[in-house]
Amino acid sequence: MSRSPARIAHDRAVDALRAQLVAQPDGSPIRLAKPTSNLFRFREPPPANALDVSAFAGVIDIDTAAGTADVGGMTTYENLADATLARDRMPHVVPQLKTITLGGAVAGLGIESSSFRNGMPHESVLEMEILTPDGDVVLARPDNEHRDLFRGFPNSYGTLGYALRLRIELQPVKPYVSLRHVRYSDAAACAKGIEEACATGSGEAADFVDGTVFAGDEMYLTLGTFSDQAADVSDYTGQRIFYHSIRDRVTDQLTVRDYLWRWDTDWFWCSKALGAQHPVVRRLWPRRYLRSDVYRKIVAFDRRHQLSARVGRLLRQPDREAVIQDIEVPVERLAEFLEFFDAEIGIRPVWLCPVRLRESHGWPLYPMEPGRLFVNVGFWATVPLGPGQPDGTHNRLIESKVTDLGGHKSLYSDSYFTEDEFWLRYDGETYRKLKQTYDPKGRLPDLYAKCVGNR
Template sequence: MRVKHDRAVDTLRAQLAAQPAGAPIRLAKPTSNLFRFREPPGRQALDVSAFGDVLHVDAAARTADVGGMTTYERLADATLPHGLMPLVVPQLKTITLGGAVAGLGIESSSFRNGMPHESVLEMEILTGSGEVVLARPDNEHRALFYGFPNSYGTLGYALRLRIELEPVTPTVSLRHVHFTDEAKAAAAIGEICAGREHAGERVDFIDGTVFSPGELYLTLGTFGQAAAGLSDYTGREIYYRSIRTRSGDRLSTRDYLWRWDTDWFWCSQALGAQHPVVRRLWPRRYLRSDVYRRIVAFDRRHRLSERVAKLQKAPAREPVIQDVEIPVDRLADFLDFFHTEIGISPVWLCPVRLRDRQTWPLYPMDPETLYVNVGFWATVPLDSDEPDGAHNRLIERKVVELGGHKSLYSTSFFGEDEFWSLYNGRIYRELKQTYDPRGRLPDLYDKCVRAR
């Protein structure tokens, strides 16, 4: 596999050399989990389909060499037979390893393992200058290694990554712990993450679901061996609904990793996929987040929902699709604001702390702080005098006020000066000058805010 990979690198270099001098570098990718929709790349886009394989799993060393365009679904399928998994497996199957490292990722093991980029040992990166460099934490490309997370393909693209793996068992047992007070739930998150246990039982995974003010659940997962009585949420049954009706559950480890994907958390409801009749008719193989996203992209591109709303004289709606990190001691404040001003439910909670207290300059989280990722994905009606983006701007201001951070995979509205103060413009400009001096890759602000 490594010989095949090296040949693919040579082919990619030839593709790049054949492009007109100074032409922007873009990739032809079959999937995306970004919510900054734009026109598909043209014919000059680089074909990176050859970088979607797991090259090698070293079970003894607990590492894997993986192509940067490899989806986590494929990666998990390659590592689980060895009794191993990546330290953090983002919740949607078609998120790629390179995408999760360049654009950040999170899941229920993040309270102990941080984010996906923290388990990377080395990266082979195609830079904007056309070079392929090996970036490690201890070599001459150390600055790129640490600056690559949150760069969103504006410094280069990861072609190969070597990552750490951790051992798993066949199943994960779940406890859904009900809370009626958000401040008490936040305090419990802090205690559970600090001690990695609850009520005398080990906790290997933790996330939460807020259904409404005063109704939220922390879901605590523990690796186990027992294979009897496993639940299946890949067909008729819907995982997030089970949280309200079951105090405990058990899934295979693979199904636990993808428990949110079948219904893209709860977003499949907007597409009718949770209606009992539609559910029976919808082929199981298409109950997937990437299918739903393609439907959303088609709708956005052709403005179908917008046209129907105008015909019905319904108010315009603003997409509010964001993930933000809030310090755990300000979580209750953020949720109170969110319920009052935004009103989306359910909301996902996922604690995260930097694994090795190592700072990453383009997403400068405090290494001593436990954060809680708050994820929300819906649309909100706009009043007649409200501009598009009003709710997203309100959220951005609140996140900054509370000392939090906002992921950049979706729409952003920060002014340029504020953006660079939040995402370390000085370090970014130094890296940009070193690895993309001719600007063949987009600028981070242009890509994430101006959507260029």
């Protein structure tokens, strides 16, 4: 078959990247030179010899008839969505933040309000072209000799290799999404509402389901459905703030693009801590900078220079612990988790997102039970430490509770598991076999070293 100019350029970029990697001395650490990150395990900037992967940030081909796209692994979902929406298509799951990359969402997992129906981003991947640490490029599919890598790549966080090209399934879209915000006065009722919405859409077929908890007696499910027409389209990309509208409106309508990025403009609600929701600041803040990657750079600068911590010490305030996590618990244990969370942590608001694996076989490094409905709970803030409490106190408490409830924890942020605890939760036996096969020289850190040791 003839290759398109975009595919020819991609293949040349693969050869150039392999040459970069092979030229590095044996034993030298491998890092990617990426301009953005959505991880909250802050590391030192990549070294001068970091691999240049900028050539893999683009859509190679969209086949509307087949309902598929070939995409570079470093392509952001913002660019991917723009390319596919122009063809009236979108990925099955589009994570909430614009600069999450497709390869990052597959290697590090992702979730959104379509996940109750479509699972996670890696479940709509048909094949992956993966650069291994020794410089080989393998094509991993669910039915070929690299099927174990295909199944073990999700939740490997770049410790087995890097996805250079992925072929993914797409779904048709309509121009608008109509929203309905349903209020619940307690967590048990909300959990039951989630089960009903994910089964029947509360009387209508829901395309999207997520939720927001403002208080123990004030929580909302937002049910979204595709629509061909809209009488009055809202805009939350400027002065208006999406999460405020959940409390103020029963129904709403957005363009499909604005729906996909409804949380990005204010980083859910975290922009408030940076002053971006103050009315005066909001009017002066350029609209193009109301986005999650800008806020994360501000937080990274603050972390690097310890500005907030220094001010807190000058004001004699207690030390604070960053509690930035996403966890999943079975829907029937959601109320129990939220009760614990209110009593021990106290962060508000929190985000709820139901998820059910699309595939019946499961994925070894993030062993959720297929067919079972879980609810992702996302919370991103700091909490004060009590006298004598070390940093990590609250995160360890959450890790323990989630395990007790039969749940899981995402690894994009700080983790405090012991090594034995970690491998028990994330299938150490399967991981070690994959590591020996695809990185026998240990040129990349293992999953525990990267996600807990922050290497």
